[in-house]
Amino acid sequence: MKFQPSSARRLNTVCLAMMAAALLALFFVDFQVYPVDPWQELARIGWGLLTPGWADLPSLLNALLQTVAFALLAITVAAPLGLLLALVFDWRPVRLLCASVRSVHELFWGLIFMQLYGISPLTGLLAIMVPFTGVFAKVFAEIFHQQSQQPAQTIASSVGLVKRFSYTLIPQSWPALLSYTRYRFECALRSSAILGFIGLPTLGFHLETAFKQGQYSEAGALLWAFLLLIASIRFWLRRWLIVPYIVAAIWMLPDTVGFQGGGSLWQFVSRDIWPSVLLDGDWEGFRNWLVMMFDSQIWPGLWQTLLLTQVAVVLTGLLVLVAYPMATQVLAGSIMRWPGRFVLLVLRCTPEMVLAYVLLLLLGPSGLPVVFALALHNGGLIAFLVANASDVEYRNRVRRPDDPTGVAFYAYVETPRRFPAMLAFLFYRWEVILRESAIMGILGVATLGFYIDSAFEEIRYERAFLLIIVTAVLNMLVDGVSRRLRSKI
Amino acid sequence: MNESLFELNGFTFRYGSTPVLDDITLTISRGEKVALLGPSGAGKSTLLTVLYEQQSALSALQPQGGGLVDLLSVYHNIFMGGLDRVSTIAALWNLVRPLRTGVAEISQIVQTLGLDDKLWHSVDRLSGGQRQRVALGRALYRHQPVFLGDEPVSSIDPVQAQSLLAYVLQQHETAVISLHNRQLALEHFDRVLVLRDGRLCCDSPVKALSCDQLDELYTQTESPLDHNAPVTKNDGWVIRTS
């Protein structure tokens, strides 16, 4: 227990340090703006969004249902597993394991599990499940951390872990656990859609095609369908429907074509992920390989990643502060919050790849569209979560008649209340941003994720493995720093 | 009978540079009923926590706020006190379907507490006084020889407070209880400690004290020094879900 003279001062110090680091990063990050001529293409995109069209309705419906099926099954397994891991999250190896599974993008998990299970539903499920378990473990552990220690003090100190947790921390945090799982289900829908890129029959399968081919009406139809799916979650995801849904989801899963079992797991673990020089016992060669990797990929990638994420995180934070009040009942009013909520919905449902592409057309290739795409997407997400938390509290809170109103209320009451949670989300998004930068190769910005993607494209798993380890360690470090910062809040 | 349970010798406890407990020397023996008085922020809660850590295997602690789990019913909140007496499986099953023995025992406790009609209410639906009685129920169900209570009856109406306090003291061999009500302290305890700014400024048998003397100790302390009292953790910056 440390005594804190002023929570606000600590918090301000943390925020100022983050902003100072971001300002410093601005000096190094490449924000060149190129003259562009995007209006023809943007007009086509805009027109496509306004005139969504899809010739083959059953296939669209099927893709939507598959997207839901994968997400639902993955969460059904990942959430309880994450809960179990959260109970022992203080144990360092567990934290390390979770950090490493989180640092790999779902798409790469998909490619890794393809070694084992081919292009099959199991591959898709595992590709979502594994990283999500890591995320659940971390966030659940954090939720436990925020709970009062008092209930645990009032029961016998000899009571075992399972009994203790099932009577204190789990029921204490149950509403938070449920609401996070619900939110995570939405994330799983996004991941499930994205996994279409490696061949699962989900929305992403068609979206990527339509978008790549410039068929913007079809892309528009898919985006709108996805938007509706997400916006209507609370109407169709009912507690009593979950079990029937799971059964239906299992039945929905597509057949596996052609895979006879006997994937190349052993080959993958024993040979593919190790550089050949190491397998030959050539230590000199291995050293050279490491030096080469460090000089040409790890160091530049690390540097770019740190610069961009720092700027993106701070920009995300600013965006949240501006955007969240427009979606809250208490600040925008029960009717006027809907346009705000809609904008946030659009921001968080649009895949980063699409945002990045539009921004690339507008700004030319540089760090700028990367930072904006990440800030818009993540800002939309966090602002939505913050606004939701505010609305939940609005319903339960006893208001004081002498509460200020308007801007004063925003500045003195609502924002201070929301701020710690918002910072927690931001710190978590740091690692999400790290992961997402993998798909920003179209912008010509060589982050760590860019090199991981290249390694997978070039079927150089040994490089991917090394880069993933580096990313995982970076993840752990950032995680450690943000834990420390938050413990000061 | 005079075996000592708690011992502090020049004990100091700091949050950062501010001492919360300053040079406390104290011995509490088995069988003593000790009232702990002093203004808010004097260090009473910290002292109780320190004492609890010395004898956690023998003590039932009732912290300020009670440590209730909102989502669970009155029954489950009290049952938690006896978790060490049931197996893990039974404890888990009890969450799904309450154990018959547990229900029988706890029904009696809630009767004493005057909560018999609330057994299956979740505690977030209860008033402050009712919640405090549930917390008291859990401490009673711990079946421990020592009771450490941090203002355990402060929100309960005076008449009931008095009888419950008497009941708790009768159920426990030893008790250290912080209070604001000086009258209760003089009537039910045999020793009084007064804390002021983290220092023990009075440690005396009740017989040697009068209500006026206690008042004096209070008025002295409530004056200007109060501004320096450490801020409690209950400000809006901390994410709390209790």
Added chain:
Amino acid sequence: MPIIRFWCVLLLWVPLLVRADAFVFTAIPDQDESHLQQRFGKVADYLAKELGVEVQYIPVKSYAAAITAFRNNQVQLAWFGGLSGVQARRLVPGSEALAQGYEDQFFKSYFIAHKSAALQPSAALPSELKGMTFTFGSKGSTSGRLMPEFYLREHFKAAPEAVFSRVGFSGDHSRTIAQVQAGAYQVGAVNYSVWDSELAAGKIDLSKVQVIWTTPTYPDYQWTVRGDVDQHFGNGFKSKVREALLNMKDPDLLASFPRQSFVPASNADYAPIEATAKAIGLLDE
């Protein structure tokens, strides 16, 4: 307990994964990926008729996924690009290039530039490219990455990152054209056949973007089959597959690739591609 039920069903269902032996193929989607299932479904029907076995098509959307599926024997036949074919054959010893498109014998890439780059079509790679922004297509593409990078390195004696102020990977030929046309990148490298068909479809505004240089020709797409198909599907199966591919005359089927016909190919035809990939460091020795 929904979780337990889920595991039960999952365990019951895993054995079903092992399906009857079907001959499965996939194709690198490099052009017009829409309605893959319909278009390649027809190819599957054709092959089934010719080969007398059940033939299935799996859609795959990335080069890496196609290679992985080929490697762990989920697909036995694949329509690869030049580079992905070489990568796949290195991973699956005994596998063999069977046939290539007629056009693939002399494939080429276009370098295209936005008008703001002020580059004129020329016979040699213009040195003015230095310092501009440049985008490749997909990282694993032969026509969108490998060969353009090779000629760039040959001309500038430096890696693309050192030649250009920025190097992007659009991920797809159509995207490359759209990005250069919008001026997001000044210069790009693109598969000539994608350019030609988009031009014919009226999607390209020649006042904004034009071809400034054409690479020398090189071998590209090909059908590659695993070496162990004869074991699984009977002796002579491989040559039956080759015959079926070479005899594919229906323009409707050929339009899926799109090629005018298929001609015989061998692993040796792709030795230059492999050498190039090694030269620029995309493949290890």
